[in-house]
Amino acid sequence: MEQEKNTSNKINLSCPLPITNYDKILLAHGGGGSLMHDLIEKLFLRQFENPILNTLHDGAILEIDGLKIAFTTDSFVVDPIFFPGGNIGSLAVFGTINDLSVCGAKPLYISVSFIIEEGLPIEELWEIVQSMKNSAELANVKIVTGDTKVVERGKGDKIFINTTGIGIVRPNLNISPKNCKPNDIIIINGRIAEHGIAIISKRQGFEFETEILSDSAPLNGLVEAILETSDKVKMMRDPTRGGLASVLNEIAISSGFDIMIEECAIPISEEVKGACEILGFDPLYVANEGKLIVIVAPEDAEKVLQAMKNHPYGKDSAIIGKVMPETNQTVTLKTIIGTTRIIDMLSGEQLPRIC
């Protein structure tokens, strides 16, 4: 008994509950901003830490018998489950494909787990499954294992999907934020903020003159085209939740350098820009699901840009900025009127402004 008590004391002492600012999980802890980073750093990373996880990439790179494998997982809880330009199924397949792709891997196999709420119409599930099949075929990956759970009505929100994927990393490829150097060029493959605005418009029932479609798309083909064009690609990331601003901040931190982007160089459609003005959102923080940020040595920037423009998912590619020599790990934006401002990480969710 005495011994038991001591043991439990010991466990408590070695694993104190980390001090966070909240004693409950808030929605903002899942928002991709600094609250989520706080959670990852303080709760998850401290318990799970190992050299592979510590890199905090979109996927883990594993070396098994000399073969480099990329491994990633992602859960999808989007509401509404059907939205202009896709649905939760296509999103789940493309999301994992993209996380593998930006690791420099060729995605091969994915698993699919469904958590379904009692009462979901079979027809809707069928539509989701059909689109997952088509998405996997489009990206040339196979769905090879899966799981199904059903929860009581009210215990879930229609359907949640987890996908996990593996792919083979191209030989002799070294892409990492650590490779970034001053003057490296930052390229994006098209117009930002379309997924987030498509979702919120559908959720709120907003109607704009032109329907805004999610940019949800598989990026493996585009990544392949880029890596075939240049061996001077330093790193790639897909700016999903938290938007372009959050990913650039992560790159600035992990590369150790400042980043400068130009407002007028960032591709954005008039419709999305207008919707953001109305809703009080900053498009730099709005989610994308088919966007890719590429950082490349300046001498190869032009040819990578051309290769991207020649690909169906990169027609609107543009150079948006560069890595700077300063080492404050800060992202700055040159505004449309020529002044500069800091682009920081979002602290929680973007909340609509009132006026």
Added chain:
Amino acid sequence: MKFLDEYRNYKYIFALTKKIDQMVTSPLSIMEICGGQTHTILKYDLESLLPDKVSLIHGPGCPVCVTPVELIDKAIELALNPEVILTSFGDMLRVPGSEGDLLLAKANGGNVKIVYSPLEAVNLAKENPEKKIVFFAIGFETTVPAIARSVILAKNNGIKNYYLLCANMLVPPAIEALLANNQSKIRGILAAGHVCTVMGLEEYEQIAEKYQVPIVATGFEPLDIITGISMVVEMISKNINTVQNEYSRAIRKEGNQNAKKLIFEVFQRVDREWRGIGTIPKSGLHLNDKYSDYDAEKIFEFRSLPKGKKEGLCIAGEILQGFRKPNECVAFGNECKPEHPLGAPMVSSEGACAAYFRYKFKQARSFT
């Protein structure tokens, strides 16, 4: 984009800043009233384009920043009442009350819904007859017409489960309170364009006359603000103390008569506490007797709340009155950050502290 890009044109902006530079001979402070203007000033770093002699004071026009703690505490209590769905504009959710905020109340099981318009809250009341729907009515003259409309709509449709927790505020009494303060060094004012779109310019003419200060009703784009500043500077240099209209594409001198009629059909002027500033006479709007059945404060019982705790290190009051800048606060970026604000100006993107934090002064990004 049409009607926006023209107002973000750097050629016009530079031409005007040059003109301002030529006109200013001695140091002067201009207050922009509205948080939306503060946001634009910081977002485009407009201060860097102005001569050193011109300094901008960021005024109290961020509605979530000045909503009194007592009403936030009441909103939190309502949110935790199982009979109630509390609805609110989004950026109210993170504003700290005396214990926690509405996001925390939500995590604790409270029923809190973000709406874009109070009319959504009325629909919610219609769809959920077994629940009581309370709309946390915050904002200045800009949000009030739609809130008044929602109450009339509820009344006309016999919806009896819709209530307001009234925290609406009026801008001109606050401007007067600031100007009446002896310490005030405000030499000119940029009035909030959207508020004037609703209310017109008459109230401001009286203030300009009484306090001998030039006022320019100004829009929210960079060119609007630089134009507004240029107009104020010119009026100061010529000793003209009247009201001018920079935002003429939206503001009519008499305002929006229909909106004003709606407001005073439903609301009456009352004294209201402004967080960090104090009680300002006749600066709030509360449901009048005719609509008192919709008043959440009359319908629900509230536990006796602790007197709003002192905000410790926070100097929000001095910031909202223009005596100090956000970065002059010892807590700024240390104990006080957007993810754990000590005071309301760090919450909303329109709050001066949050705008400073976001766009100007990045602190060490430590997660510990």
